[in-house]
Each structure stands twice: as structure tokens, then as C-alpha cells.
Amino acid sequence: MIGAWIEDLAWPEVAARIKDGWPVVVPIGARSKEHGHHLPMCTDYLLARAFCDGVVAQLPVLIAPVVDFGYYPAFIRYPGSQHIRSETFIALVSDILNLLLDQGARQLAIVNTGVSTEGPIQIVVRDLLSKRGVTVPVADIVRIGRNSAARLEQRFGGHGDEHETSVILAIDPSHVDMSRARPDYGTSPPPSVFVAPTQFRDDPTSGHHHSETGVRGDPSLASAEKGRLILDSAIAELVAGLRPLCP
Secondary structure, X not given: OOOEEHHHOOHHHHHHHHHOOOOEEEEEOOOOOOOOOOOOOOHHHHHHHHHXXXXXXXXXXXXXXXXXXXXXXXXXXXXXXXXXXXXXXXXXXHHHHHHHHHOOOXXXXXXXXXXXXXXXXXXXXXXXXXXXXXXXXXXXXXXXXXXXXXXXXOOOOOEOOHHHHHHXXXXXXXXXXXXXXXXXXXXXXXXXXXXXXXOOEOOOOOHHHEOOOOOEEOHHHOOHHHHHHHHHHHHHHHHHHHHHHOO
16 A cells, blocks of 8 residues: 555654655545435445545555544434534534644645535635645545446436445445335425525425435446446546645
8 A cells, every 4th residue: 555544553654754745635424424224324434435545555645534523414304414513513624634734744635525514614725725825625525436427327316326325335235235225316496506405304395305215316226336437436536636746
């Protein structure tokens, strides 16, 4: 392995790599957030780990521990789903990045596997640029690996869908119960220039919030083959984006 996870090293080894100019990547992925009836709550965490495992195999980078608590208000009605307030999440990510900079890191990047976390993360990185003159690039899940989206068959997706299920099948099929995977497109509003926030609910009277299973899309179409193509594409994109930061 070329790179390394910080948690696997002793602190002098971390210090030496930071001194050598290795960039530090901070992955963000919920450890406990609903993903329908067929996927585990740790789906985002598994995605973050797999993406960064692919990166450390190819680049001299340090990967910080996965930030596994975040701002996920859409899923709070599902037991076990974790969520912290936006101001708490902003403070958490800000403290992590600032401390890494204080410890000597010169290049930082974020790999974000959430959607609702995008807004708060942008506040953090814009504040860092304003206050410390540090530019922190962010890769969000809505773009990671989407070059392979043409291979998907679902009408549309967005959560616990064919895309996510396929990638988890490629990472570790023991985490997926395909016998419980079925289409659930919910009740989505007509296409518009406006985007409204959603809070997933299994109540059929809840309008565009409705999702019987907590899914948006068709996970029954997922396969490990599709997932491997998506995962390989995602890792290639991340490596290409991070390579200019490496010594």
C-alpha cells in the first residue's frame, strides 16, 4: 500500500508523512443512517472506506478516520438513523480540519458520501479559505462515480437505489439482502427549477416526502458487476483529483 490510514500508524509515522508533504484526506460517511430494508445503516461508511482504500493503494496520502456523524435531517424518522444539527456538524468538521492544519498538514481534501452534508461542508471550506487562506477541495457523492451512471437501468434514483446497492454488493455482498430489495420511487414532485428539502416518511399522505421503504430508486436492478464498474470509476476520479496535491 502506498498511502496509509492515520488510525493504523503511530504518531511519529504520521508526523513524518505530514512533514514530507503528504495530503490528508478526510472522509465523511454516516455509520448509522437508514438505506431501506435491504442495505445496512452503515452504507455511507462502507462507501467512504472503499473509496479511500482505493486511493491509498495508488497515492501517497494520509486518510483521516471517517467522520461518521453528520447532518442528515431527511432520515430522522427511521429508528437508528443518526443526525446532528448543522451548526454542530460545521463545528465538528471545522475543528478536524483546523487541527490538521495546526499539526502541519499543508494539503487537505474531503470525500463526502452524503447529500445533506454538502451545504454545511461548503460553509466550512469557504470559512477556511477566508480565515486561513487554505483551499480544501471537496468530492461529493452526487458526482463521484457518476460517469458510469449510464449503465444503470432505474428510472431515477437517489438513496438506497440501484447505484448504492450495486456498489455495496461489490464491496461486501454479505451486507446486502437482495430478497428485500424492491422498487420504491416514492412520491416525487414534478421536475422544476426549484429543489425542495425532503424528510423521508413512510406515511403515504406525506406528499413528496413519501417513501414506503426509505428508498428512492430501484435497488432490485443492482448487481456486483455494475457496482465494480462504478467503484472503479469513482476511485479513478478521486485519484485523478488528488494526484496534483501529492508531493
